[in-house]
Amino acid sequence: MGGGASTVKPTTVPERLAVNSFQVDEDESHIVVDQELCRTTGTGAAIIAVCPASVYSEQDGLILVDQAACLECGTCLAVAAPGALTWRYPRGGSGVSYREG
Amino acid sequence: MTSDATEPDFDVIVVGAGLAGSVTAYRLAERGLSVVLIERGDVPGSKNLSGGVLYGRVLETVFPDYLDEAPVERRVTRHVTTFLTPDSAVSLDYSADGLAEPVNAVTVLRAKFDVWLAGKAEEAGAFLMPGVRVDSLLTEPGPDGAATVVGVRAGDDELRARVVVAADGVNSFLARSVGLRPKPPTNHLAVGVKAVIRLPRVDIESRFGVSGDRGAAHAIVGDCTLGIGGGGFLYTNTESLSLGVVLRLDDLLRSGHTAIEAFEHFTQHPGLAQYLRGGELIEYGSHLVAEGGYPMVGEVAMNGMLVAGEAAGLAINSGLTVRGMDLAIGSAIAASDAIAEAVASGDTSEAGLAGYRRRLDESFVMQDMRTYARAPKFLERPGMYGPYGELIADVLHHAFSLDGTPRQHLLTVARHALKRSPVALRQLISDGWAGVRAL
Numbered sequence: 001m002g003g004g005a006s007t008v009k010p011t012t013v014p015e016r017l018a019v020n021s022f023q024v025d026e027d028e029s030h031i032v033v034d035q036e037l038c039r040t041t042g043t044g045a046a047i048i049a050v051c052p053a054s055v056y057s058e059q060d061g062l063i064l065v066d067q068a069a070c071l072e073c074g075t076c077l078a079v080a081a082p083g084a085l086t087w088r089y090p091r092g093g094s095g096v097s098y099r100e101g
Numbered sequence: 102m103t104s105d106a107t108e109p110d111f112d113v114i115v116v117g118a119g120l121a122g123s124v125t126a127y128r129l130a131e132r133g134l135s136v137v138l139i140e141r142g143d144v145p146g147s148k149n150l151s152g153g154v155l156y157g158r159v160l161e162t163v164f165p166d167y168l169d170e171a172p173v174e175r176r177v178t179r180h181v182t183t184f185l186t187p188d189s190a191v192s193l194d195y196s197a198d199g200l201a202e203p204v205n206a207v208t209v210l211r212a213k214f215d216v217w218l219a220g221k222a223e224e225a226g227a228f229l230m231p232g233v234r235v236d237s238l239l240t241e242p243g244p245d246g247a248a249t250v251v252g253v254r255a256g257d258d259e260l261r262a263r264v265v266v267a268a269d270g271v272n273s274f275l276a277r278s279v280g281l282r283p284k285p286p287t288n289h290l291a292v293g294v295k296a297v298i299r300l301p302r303v304d305i306e307s308r309f310g311v312s313g314d315r316g317a318a319h320a321i322v323g324d325c326t327l328g329i330g331g332g333g334f335l336y337t338n339t340e341s342l343s344l345g346v347v348l349r350l351d352d353l354l355r356s357g358h359t360a361i362e363a364f365e366h367f368t369q370h371p372g373l374a375q376y377l378r379g380g381e382l383i384e385y386g387s388h389l390v391a392e393g394g395y396p397m398v399g400e401v402a403m404n405g406m407l408v409a410g411e412a413a414g415l416a417i418n419s420g421l422t423v424r425g426m427d428l429a430i431g432s433a434i435a436a437s438d439a440i441a442e443a444v445a446s447g448d449t450s451e452a453g454l455a456g457y458r459r460r461l462d463e464s465f466v467m468q469d470m471r472t473y474a475r476a477p478k479f480l481e482r483p484g485m486y487g488p489y490g491e492l493i494a495d496v497l498h499h500a501f502s503l504d505g506t507p508r509q510h511l512l513t514v515a516r517h518a519l520k521r522s523p524v525a526l527r528q529l530i531s532d533g534w535a536g537v538r539a540l
Contacts, residue, residue: 010365010369011382013361015382016296016382016385017385019382019383019384019385020384020385020386023143046354048359049353049354049358049359049360050292050350050353050354050359050360051360051361052292052294052360052361052364052385052387053387054361071385071386071387072148073292073293073387073388073389074271074272074389075290075292075350075360075387075389077272078284078285078287078290078350078389079287079350079354088274089141089148089234089272089274090234091234092141092142092143092231092232092233092234092255093141093142093143093231093232095148096147096148096386097142097143097144097147097148098146098147098148098149098150098211098212098384098386099147099212099383099384100210100212100213100297100341100383100384100386101146101147101149101150101151101210101211101212101213101214101215101384101386
């Protein structure tokens, strides 16, 4: 049983997120970053390091936010300096919807 | 609903249909109180995620037949703790029939389990309101001048109650919004990153050495987290595995690694291949974990509001077991008894709700939190996540590898291994003693 010698096939974050169920809120983003504070406090680098869903990335010194990928754990908020990140839960019924959990 | 704004709509508003919230709602509705259970997910459980082992004896005191009724995955009769190094694994493997009679722990998948539990609250008469995000608390100055929680606001709607229960999870936005609980420091928090891997029942049973409805829980430390404080877990569900890492945030930030790198390093570790091969990823999730232990509990009550479950910092990582769900249920029992008493007496102020903290303190919840109060500090000791696993592996390598050289007593082998290791004997003794005291 089991077949090949390798472990579970390596996957990328987008591949892993693709198996999840998401209801994207097109009207309201639940994440807002303060670019200036993200830069000066190191919050930008910290939230990129801790987010398991690659919601945050950096391009030309700016923090980009892909809120549709968010798993809603709140880890980014836990490492953010005061004011650098506004993070709340998405509106009721939107966001990730775990089928296993 | 009532036209008089000051008359409560319900006796109790419970925010969050996780274990703490649903059990609180169930027990209060059972006693005839009017209860609304508000949940931001479309379905209870759809926002909830755990590693997956529920030490369920406390749930049995609420639902004696939960093992037959609830969608539990497997009954855990085998606990394996493994130190991984890049090329070896040393395990402590405990399996016992005694863990099945009575059932000590079960694996659960929260999206399935929590919908059952919220259903029990509904059956008992609680009004379930899913798909609603509570935006803020309604507060008024109380008789003593201090803020009193009188309800919640969700969008344009306001609901009032005599008591609000903040069972809104580890981020605890409600308690934070009124200054009851501060934002925890990063050494009190960890990020859990988890995959659910589908695997045929027959493979689970042969690979994990279990059969029927029995299952195994593996805790893994060492190389699996790239040296970051925390550990890995691998639990058997009925037809899937729960696989993940838990990484302490202060250490993760210091390490220069990302949570994603640590997760991928763990899931691709050669030591796990024998369990995972051929498996299919069916979900990827994460959860912030309260790991501060006793010092993180702090304030859990104010005028008109109680905080329960992980919102109150109730979680224990002893190194061998990681617990949160049983503590959430324990806090729900304490909260519902205290609320029933306060509502009956007509005093739902902080003083009227003081029975919550007293009951928590008397119950296994705070007793265990105190017992393991030193565990978080102990587990912050860096040796736990690298050198110790390598040291043990080195000793065992010399014990089992018969290479033709004359044998030495194990103690001599250990002394030589310790000399090769970066671990100092003084540190080993210090950590060993701290471990005995903490755990």
